[in-house]
Amino acid sequence: MMAGTDVVTISESEFEKFRDFFYRRTGILFTQSKRYYVDKRLLQRISAAGMESFEQYFMRLRRDAGEEIEQLINLFTVNETYFYREENQFGGLANHILPELTAHLAPGSRIRIWSLPCSTGEEPYSIALYLLENWPEIENYEVELLASDIDTRALSAARAGIYDARALHRLPRDVVRRYFVKLGEDQFRLSNTIRQAVSFSRVNASDPREMRAFEQIDVIFCRNMLIYFDDRARRRTVEAFYKSLHDGGFVCLGHSESMSRISPLFRVRPFPGAVVYQKAGG
Structure with missing residues (x-):
């Protein structure tokens, strides 16, 4: 709505209207505790789009399924991450999950690992680096690394593979030396070999049609995304x-997330230092 001083504000009913619209598009549900965060960014987009009121902007959103909605999604998604975050799960992958999965596979078989949401690339690239450094069998199998996110801006940054020192602070120095090129005082570029090992794509996790494009997956890393969803979207x-995974495939969630509160389709598999979830019946 318009205030008397021509300052655009967001009313309670407008907040709820936008919240419901964004939820239907992304599965992300904003609670009242996020009201200031939502209003600030929404007003930023209204101004950037040259609109004079929420109503005018919302009409555009309803008509426009393209660039403006993409701008909104990029603005509202969170991309705070770094290399080797929650490293214990990578250890579980190399020391337990992959040996279990490959026990009955012939050499040369394909293994598909999917990182969602991948943000600016630190997680899928961490998987690649960790397996190269810690899984001796990697040369005996065709490891396919997939990475997806709803944020197109984050995906562009992921493909570029340029990071500051803070993003690399958990990596061993010899790993940084082998796989990164220093560009400046505080910038490093990941090697082409590692960047080309990961296939990036835009995916809306709340859209079943887009998710159906992924199948025969062995391991899914989905860490700290479901906490932004409500129960239905989770x-x-x-x-x-479940539909994307091979029988016996695994899901790795964030340390504060639990599959047991979401669905009976997976069983808990505790490994040293990490708890993961396996497709039931596997």
């Missing part, structure tokens, strides 16, 4: 994971 996403 169940829908987990059901999509």
Whole structure:
């Protein structure tokens, strides 16, 4: 709505209207505790789009399924991450999950690992680096690394593979030396070999049609995304994971997330230092 001083503000009903619209598009549900965060960014987009009121901007959103909605999604998604975050799960992958999965596979078989949301690339690239450094069998199998996110800006940064020192602070120095080129005082570029090993794509995890494009996956890393969803969106996403996975495939969630509160489709598999979830019946 318009204030008397021509300052655009967001009313309670407008906040709820936008919240419902954004939820239907992304599965992300903003609570009242996020009100200031939402208003600030929404007003930023209204101004950038040259609109004079929320109503005018919202009409554009309803008509426009393209660039403006993409700008909004990029603005509202969170991309705070770094290399080797929650490293214990990478250890579980190399020391337990992959040996279990490959026990009955012939050399040369394909293994598909999917990182969602991949943000600016630190997680999928961490998987690649960790396996190269810690899984001796990697040369005996065709490891396919997939990475997806809803944020197109984050995906562009991921493909570029340029990071500051803070993003690399958990990596061993010899790993940084072998796989990164220093560009300046505080910038490093990941080697082409590692960047080309990961296939990036834009995916909306709350859209079953987009999720159906991914199948025969062995391991899914989905860490700290479901905490932004409500119960319905979580169940829908987990059901999509179930359909995407091979029998016996695994899902790695964030340390504060639990599959047991979402769906009975997966069973808990505790490994030293990490708890993961396996597709039931595997």
